[in-house]
Amino acid sequence: xxxxxxxxxxxxxxxxxxxxxxxxxxxxxxxxxxxxxxxxxxxxxxxxxxxxxxxxxxxxxxxxxxxxxxxxxxxxxxxxxxxxxxxxxxxxxxxxxxxxxxxxxxxxxxxxxxxxxxxxxxxxxxxxxxxxxxxxxxxxxxxxxxxxxxxxxxxxxxxxxxxxxxxxxxxxxxxxxxxxxxxxxxxxxxxxxxxxxxxxxxxxxxxxxxxxxxxxxxxxxxxxxxxxxxxxxxxxxxxxxxxxxxxxxxxxxxxxxxxxxxxxxxxxxxxxxxxxxxxxxxxxxxxxxxxxxxxxxxxxxxxxxxxxxxxxxxxxxxxxxxxxx
Amino acid sequence: xxxxxxxxxxxxxxxxxxxxxxxxxxxxxxxxxxxxxxxxxxxxxxxxxxxxxxxxxxxxxxxxxxxxxxxxxxxxxxxxxxxxxxxxxxxxxxxxxxxxxxxxxxxxxxxxxxxxxxxxxxxxxxxxxxxxxxxxxxxxxxxxxxxxxxxxxxxxxxxxxxxxxxxxxxxxxxxxxxxxxxxxxxxxxxxxxxxxxxxxxxxxxxxxxxxxx
Amino acid sequence: xxxxxxxxxxxxxxxxxxxxxxxxxxxxxxxxxxxxxxxxxxxxxxxxxxxxxxxxxxxxxxxxxxxxxxxxxxxxxxxxxxxxxxxxxxxxxxxxxxxxxxxxxxxxxxxxxxxxxxxxxxxxxxxxxxxxxxxxxxxxxxxxxxxxxxxxxxxxxxxxxxxxxxxxxxxxxxxxxxxxxxxxxxxxxxxxxxxxxxxxxxxxxxxxxxxxxxxxxxxxxxxxxxx
Numbered sequence: 001x002x003x004x005x006x007x008x009x010x011x012x013x014x015x016x017x018x019x020x021x022x023x024x025x026x027x028x029x030x031x032x033x034x035x036x037x038x039x040x041x042x043x044x045x046x047x048x049x050x051x052x053x054x055x056x057x058x059x060x061x062x063x064x065x066x067x068x069x070x071x072x073x074x075x076x077x078x079x080x081x082x083x084x085x086x087x088x089x090x091x092x093x094x095x096x097x098x099x100x101x102x103x104x105x106x107x108x109x110x111x112x113x114x115x116x117x118x119x120x121x122x123x124x125x126x127x128x129x130x131x132x133x134x135x136x137x138x139x140x141x142x143x144x145x146x147x148x149x150x151x152x153x154x155x156x157x158x159x160x161x162x163x164x165x166x167x168x169x170x171x172x173x174x175x176x177x178x179x180x181x182x183x184x185x186x187x188x189x190x191x192x193x194x195x196x197x198x199x200x201x202x203x204x205x206x207x208x209x210x211x212x213x214x215x216x217x218x219x220x221x222x223x224x225x226x227x228x229x230x231x232x233x234x235x236x237x238x239x240x241x242x243x244x245x246x247x248x249x250x251x252x253x254x255x256x257x258x259x260x261x262x263x264x265x266x267x268x269x270x271x272x273x274x275x276x277x278x279x280x281x282x283x284x285x286x287x288x289x290x291x292x293x294x295x296x297x298x299x300x301x302x303x304x305x306x307x308x309x310x311x312x313x314x315x316x317x318x319x320x321x322x323x324x325x
Numbered sequence: 326x327x328x329x330x331x332x333x334x335x336x337x338x339x340x341x342x343x344x345x346x347x348x349x350x351x352x353x354x355x356x357x358x359x360x361x362x363x364x365x366x367x368x369x370x371x372x373x374x375x376x377x378x379x380x381x382x383x384x385x386x387x388x389x390x391x392x393x394x395x396x397x398x399x400x401x402x403x404x405x406x407x408x409x410x411x412x413x414x415x416x417x418x419x420x421x422x423x424x425x426x427x428x429x430x431x432x433x434x435x436x437x438x439x440x441x442x443x444x445x446x447x448x449x450x451x452x453x454x455x456x457x458x459x460x461x462x463x464x465x466x467x468x469x470x471x472x473x474x475x476x477x478x479x480x481x482x483x484x485x486x487x488x489x490x491x492x493x494x495x496x497x498x499x500x501x502x503x504x505x506x507x508x509x510x511x512x513x514x515x516x517x518x519x520x521x522x523x524x525x526x527x528x529x530x531x532x533x534x535x536x537x538x
Numbered sequence: 539x540x541x542x543x544x545x546x547x548x549x550x551x552x553x554x555x556x557x558x559x560x561x562x563x564x565x566x567x568x569x570x571x572x573x574x575x576x577x578x579x580x581x582x583x584x585x586x587x588x589x590x591x592x593x594x595x596x597x598x599x600x601x602x603x604x605x606x607x608x609x610x611x612x613x614x615x616x617x618x619x620x621x622x623x624x625x626x627x628x629x630x631x632x633x634x635x636x637x638x639x640x641x642x643x644x645x646x647x648x649x650x651x652x653x654x655x656x657x658x659x660x661x662x663x664x665x666x667x668x669x670x671x672x673x674x675x676x677x678x679x680x681x682x683x684x685x686x687x688x689x690x691x692x693x694x695x696x697x698x699x700x701x702x703x704x705x706x707x708x709x710x711x712x713x714x715x716x717x718x719x720x721x722x723x724x725x726x727x728x729x730x731x732x733x734x735x736x737x738x739x740x741x742x743x744x745x746x747x748x749x750x751x752x753x754x755x756x757x758x759x760x761x762x763x764x765x
Contacts, residue, residue, distance in 0.1 A: 389561065391560070392557060395561060402564055406568035406572060409572055413579045413580075414575075480694065
């Protein structure tokens with residue numbers, strides 16, 4: 001008997017594609033990814049303006065590494081190339097924007113391979129991943145190379161504003177209690193990970209995504225409610241050393257995380273109610289980490305932890321079918 | 326007793342076909358906890374090997390006296406004794422290492438590999454078979470531990486046995502010497518072993534199919 | 539009679555104690571062998587623990603250079619451990635202090651102290667000058683701080699900040715660039731570990747100031763008198 005050969009063209013071809021099959025065909029994935037990329041435009045533009053060469057460098061490193069990783073791992077699984085759906089590009093851009101400009105090349109490269117390999121391909125590719133791939137990659141390098149990720153930059157003529165030589169606002173606050181002016185946080189002329197500094201750019205891109213329904217509004221809504229409540233309570237309870245709720249919202253990677261990371265449709269809950277709970281939980285965790293942990297920022301870990309809870313939230317919030325009890 | 330494996334089979338099985346870590350998924354607590362350096366991993370494997378050998382031989386010697394409902398008590402008593410001896414020896418002659426391994430040496434008492442071998446092999450077979458079984462399983466355990474530890478130490482600290490092997494420019498992947506690194510490495514190695522075994526199995530069945538008609 | 543005997547034997551057989559004879563015999567046997575091991579190895583282990591500390595004393599009191607010189611010239615410090623009891627408001631605290639003398643002269647103190655770090659207990663050896671005016675050395679005996687961040691407290695570079703730091707005032711942890719004596723740079727990303735080490739040192743010095751400065755001076759006088 002001849003062994004069955006998958007590559008034999010005469011054999012019937014059964015297409016197996018990642019679920020869900022009904023609403024998300026390859027083209028709708030692609031449309032979504034293009035939308036996310038359009039939403040990222042203000043953020044990328046702002047980071048290029050503020051950090052110049054550094055931003056370009058990180059973007060190049062992360063994009064090339066993500067595409068290579070996608071090519072390699074999909075080939076290892078023996079599947080047709082999925083480069084065209086654009087998901088690897090989105091992961092690459094988000095990853096680059098979440099790294100500090102001064103991070104050496106291997107940081108972005110390792111993060112990209114971990115993101116695509118461990119964050120996505122191991123779970124079964126696009127649409128199957130439990131965790132946000134970019135954040136898996138970032139968490140890996142954050143713990144591995146804490147020094148390189150701390151954005152403890154140096155002065156350099158390559159950047160327009162003298163941002164790269166400062167401590168990040170979150171670090172300066174956590175370490176020395178220095179409070180950055182709100183306007184700087186709003187426009188983004190501070191140091192930090194590339195995409196997180198400008199609140200304005202994140203808001204612009206975020207609103208576009210929400211209007212296009214690529215990002216659901218429930219997640220940001222829940223998250224802001226949590227931040228306002230916990231930040232407000234902290235303000236009232238005498239934590240008011242100048243770092244107010246507004247600082248919490250505009251500073252750090254909160255806005256970037258809210259619109260571009262937490263709203264990832266694959267790793268967040270499916271139902272509207274579930275999405276709101278997801279946002280609420282993420283916001284609570286962020287505040288918890290910011291107040292009580294050794295790290296100045298907690299968006300990444302908060303999103304990853306809530307990603308892990310997503311199946312549970314989905315189960316809680318299954319809508320009762322018509323006629324059901 | 327004819328259906329029980331012989332001494333040689335027991336020995337070979339322990340190393341790869343029934344590797345305690347990769348094939349039986351036993352003893353994962355030390356596998357994950359002490360594999361951040363090769364030295365610690367090998368010391369741990371040695372301690373487990375010593376305890377396993379002694380416990381297996383003693384259990385096998387008294388196997389005809391065992392009462393079914395009291396056998397677990399006897400196993401635990403035997404294992405605990407030899408673990409304590411191993412612990413004291415390490416503290417006396419490898420003091421720094423015993424400090425590094427900390428509570429994981431006393432925790433060998435609850436290492437399921439040992440009680441599993443007592444139950445599966447030593448309480449049914451002769452001391453000779455029990456001894457070869459213990460040696461085989463210990464080698465398998467040591468192989469698993471040192472493979473994980475080698476990867477973690479090279480990536481996480483750029484060294485092997487504490488000696489620098491990577492170039493000075495190598496950035497240490499701190500996460501690899503932390504607990505998450507253990508899970509990543511173990512998961513990927515387990516996947517690789519499974520992949521190899523499946524491929525071998527597929528080839529074997531293909532060969533059988535080809536030769537049968 | 540025969541029936542009685544049988545039932546007695548049956549009762550004996552089903553009794554828990556008799557069923558467990560093997561367990562008990564093994565327990566006694568193993569217990570004896572463990573006692574033997576302990577008798578044999580106990581002193582060695584105690585010696586290991588003591589040596590670990592004693593080996594560090596010359597370096598902590600004299601500094602690397604002098605300690606190495608002494609070792610090469612085959613000279614040794616006389617090290618006398620003693621326990622110092624400090625009565626605090628709510629409780630009493632015990633410190634183990636090693637008194638280092640060279641040919642009768644007091645060269646310094648080494649204090650063993652421990653406290654809570656970021657991850658787990660940190661155990662320190664602290665070298666102090668005889669007059670308790672300055673710190674002569676610091677060694678971390680045991681720590682389980684985060685690798686890559688907190689565990690940098692064991693590096694020579696970080697510890698050496700404490701050498702020659704004044705011991706007559708409180709050490710302050712500084713985030714960016716210490717300039718004055720008595721200021722300690724934080725390990726980047728490990729504020730808590732750095733702070734707890736510094737706090738432990740401050741507490742130990744504060745606790746021991748009185749017992750050490752009063753007791754040894756009388757002892758020293760006694761020594762002189764005898765001589």
